[in-house]
Amino acid sequence: MMAQVYKSTGSWYVVKTAEGEVWNARLKGILRLDGITSTNPIAVGDIINIEPEDELERTALVTEILDRRNYINRQSPSHRMQHHIVAANIDQSLLLVTLKEPRTSQGFIDRWLVTCEAYHVPAILVFNKTDLYRKKEAEKFEAWKEMYEAVGYRVIRMSVETGEGVEEVKALLQGKISLLSGHSGVGKSSFLNAILPELRLKTQDVSGWSGKGTHTTTFAEMFDLPAGPGGLSGPGAERVDQGGGSQAGAVIDTPGMKEFGLVDISRAELSGYFPEMRALAGECQFNNCLHAEEPGCVVKQAVMEGDIAEDRYVSYRTILDSIDDKNY
Ligand SMILES: Nc1nc2c(ncn2[C@@H]2O[C@H](COP(=O)(O)OP(=O)(O)O)[C@@H](O)[C@H]2O)c(=O)[nH]1
Ligand SMILES: [Mg+2]
Ligand SMILES: [Zn+2]
Numbered sequence: 024m025m026a027q028v029y030k031s032t033g034s035w036y037v038v039k040t041a042e043g044e045v046w047n048a049r050l051k052g053i054l055r056l057d058g059i060t061s062t063n064p065i066a067v068g069d070i071i072n073i074e075p076e077d078e079l080e081r082t083a084l085v086t087e088i089l090d091r092r093n094y095i096n097r098q099s100p101s102h103r104m105q106h107h108i109v110a111a112n113i114d115q116s117l118l119l120v121t122l123k124e125p126r127t128s129q130g131f132i133d134r135w136l137v138t139c140e141a142y143h144v145p146a147i148l149v150f151n152k153t154d155l156y157r158k159k160e161a162e163k164f165e166a167w168k169e170m171y172e173a174v175g176y177r178v179i180r181m182s183v184e185t186g187e188g189v190e191e192v193k194a195l196l197q198g199k200i201s202l203l204s205g206h207s208g209v210g211k212s213s214f215l216n217a218i219l220p221e222l223r224l225k226t227q228d229v230s231g232w233s234g235k236g237t238h239t240t241t242f243a244e245m246f247d248l249p250a251g252p253g254g255l256s257g258p259g260a261e262r263v264d265q266g267g268g269s270q271a272g273a274v275i276d277t278p279g280m281k282e283f284g285l286v287d288i289s290r291a292e293l294s295g296y297f298p299e300m301r302a303l304a305g306e307c308q309f310n311n312c313l314h315a316e317e318p319g320c321v322v323k324q325a326v327m328e329g330d331i332a333e334d335r336y337v338s339y340r341t342i343l344d345s346i347d348d349k350n351y
Contacts, residue, residue, distance in 0.1 A: 024083075027112075028069045030244040036065055036085070038073060048073045048083040066094060066108035067243040067275055068200060095142050095202065096287065106287075110202050110243055110275045115145045117192070119205035119214065121152045122160040127206055129167070133338035135204065136176065140296035141288055144202070147177045149192055151210040154182040170332045174299050183213045193218045196248055199272045211276055219246060224276070248272040290346050294322065297339055299331050313343060 026038035026046060036048045048071070050064065065071065065088060073083035094111040116139050120127035132148065139146035148171055150164055168178040179195075181188035192214070195201075203211050212224040250271035294300040294314055300322050308319025314336075325331040 024073050024075070025089075026071055026073050026083075028065055028067050028071060028245075030242060031063060031065060031067055032242055036071075038071065038083075040073075044081070046073060046075070046081045046083045048085050050085050061096070061106040061108050063108055064088070066111045067245050068094075068111040068113055070112065093142055093144060095138060095144060097138070109204075109277060110245075112200060113144055113202045113275065114199035115147060115195075116202045116204060117147050117149055117195075119149050119151050119203065119209040119211055121155075121206075121209045122150065122163055123152060123155045125206055125208050127209065129334055130338055130341060131206070132171075133335065134342060137288065137293070137296040137342060140298070141292075147179065147195065149179045149181050149188070151181045151183060151205075151214065153180045153187055154184045170335065173332070174297075174335070181214070183210050183217050186217075189214070189217055196272050196274060198270065200245075200275070201272070202275045202277065204277050207278070215246065215274060215276055219248070222246065243275055243277045245273050245275045248274065288346065290343055293343055293346065294339065297335065299325075299335065300339065315340065315343065 024040055026040045026048070028036050028038050029045075030037040034049055036050075038046050038048050040046065065085065069091065070089040071085050072087040072089070074086050076082045076084050091111045093113065095109040095113065095116070096106045097109055098106065116135075118132065118135050120132055136146055150167075153164070156164065164180070171178050179188050179191060181192055183189060196218075203215070205211055210226075212226045216222055216224050216226065248271045288296065290313055291311065295304065300314065303321050303325060306321040307314065307317065309317050312320050312322075314320050314322035322331065322336070326333055326336045
């Protein structure tokens with residue numbers, strides 16, 4: 024039976040079949056996968072084959088993991104050399120960011136964008152909590168919007184509190200599997216509750232926000248979106264197929280990420296994941312130019328002339344310095 028993974032709690036996977044049946048599946052020792060360096064061999068979004076173990080309890084064994092169309096990996100925060108697959112078979116990635124309570128740093132946004140570029144997953148930036156914006160934040164937003172749109176990313180204003188932009192973001196989710204990410208406290212669960220009221224996800228109390236926040240979402244989890252025009256759900260609307268998920272689309276809520284390391288990216292590759300630098304590939308004096316201290320660098324020239332945002336270049340250099348090429 025083919026099924027898609029909706030939630031992973033470590034050793035058990037909550038999966039859904041094409042008929043919309045929910046099973047609890049587990050990996051048996053037999054299915055040992057060679058060369059796996061990730062902390063989780065099966066991720067949310069994976070398409071698997073299962074064999075029923077107990078029909079009454081709806082438990083099953085995983086017999087096969089089908090090839091992934093794509094996936095997003097991150098470095099495990101505790102073990103540098105280990106990967107953690109955040110989600111598999113996704114169509115797009117929505118990064119929720121905030122300029123207040125908590126403030127998302129540009130470095131965090133750029134690292135996330137680099138990751139999405141590296142895995143060929145289109146990324147959209149959603150600025151939530153716009154109701155909290157004063158002059159300072161409004162100006163910051165406009166500057167960042169201009170900067171990211173110039174590079175080709177879609178930037179949306181949203182306030183789950185007032186409803187601004189919620190319908191626009193909801194419309195973007197239709198028919199796709201979207202990964203919802205962002206720091207803890209930016210409003211991921213609140214947003215999902217707004218578009219899927221029956222969910223009633225636990226949200227975090229922002230009062231007494233310490234910047235540390237307890238994570239209310241511990242595991243990534245996928246939620247089907249209601250089917251049909253206007254988001255009306257009907258029976259039989261959900262379907263699982265190869266890389267599919269529900270026809271109406273689905274959203275994967277991820278635990279708030281404080282930090283994540285980039286994996287599998289070498290220093291030489293990095294500028295290829297900055298679209299504005301990728302556009303200049305091969306034009307520098309040295310063809311192995313890292314756009315750092317080399318002479319005749321067109322990227323640095325573009326920064327000087329204001330064609331590439333200085334802040335994006337600073338992010339590039341920061342990430343470049345953080346990549347330890349000894350890993351490759
Ligand atoms: N002012 C304001 N607060 C919001 C908004 N969206 C969410 N919050 C609050 O931010 C806090 C964290 O939200 P939560 O959904 O738990 O964030 P998550 O960790 O990303 O899932 C909660 O107290 C929400 O009520 C918004 O648009 N404006
Ligand atoms: Mg949450
Ligand atoms: Zn260069």
